[in-house]
Amino acid sequence: MKKHVINDRLSTTRLIQVVAAELGTTPAAVRETVMTTFDVIARANASGHDVAITNFVTFVSHRVQRTKRRNPQTGEMFTAPAHQVVRLRVSDHLADAVRRRDRTVTIRKAPKGSRKPAE
Numbered sequence: 001m002k003k004h005v006i007n008d009r010l011s012t013t014r015l016i017q018v019v020a021a022e023l024g025t026t027p028a029a030v031r032e033t034v035m036t037t038f039d040v041i042a043r044a045n046a047s048g049h050d051v052a053i054t055n056f057v058t059f060v061s062h063r064v065q066r067t068k069r070r071n072p073q074t075g076e077m078f079t080a081p082a083h084q085v086v087r088l089r090v091s092d093h094l095a096d097a098v099r100r101r102d103r104t105v106t107i108r109k110a111p112k113g114s115r116k117p118a119e
Contacts, residue, residue, distance in 0.1 A: 044061075045059050045061045046061075048061045053107070058089040061085075062085050063082065093107065
């Protein structure tokens with residue numbers, strides 16, 4: 001599996017192209033898997049469930065209470081309704097890799113008994 005260097009912003013289309021190239025398959029074959037993964041994450045969060053991807057990120061579904069707010073243009077106070085939001089909690093593993101600018105980082109779990117991540 002060849003690792004591609006990513007030198008620019010990674011949009012959904014570009015993500016699909018890079019994954020397809022690394023797996024040695026076509027973007028059309030990868031697109032459905034990537035989009036389905038995103039759909040499942042979105043549905044779980046919309047249902048109020050957290051989604052944890054080990055060594056990567058946790059999408060936390062969080063309920064925000066009704067609060068009083070001030071309109072900065074008019075100064076008028078209003079009540080913002082209670083609503084559901086998604087918070088992103090980055091894993092320590094990914095945060096450390098970003099700090100080190102480690103371009104070879106992987107989120108794969110290490111084999112049992114090993115301290116080195118899987119290749």
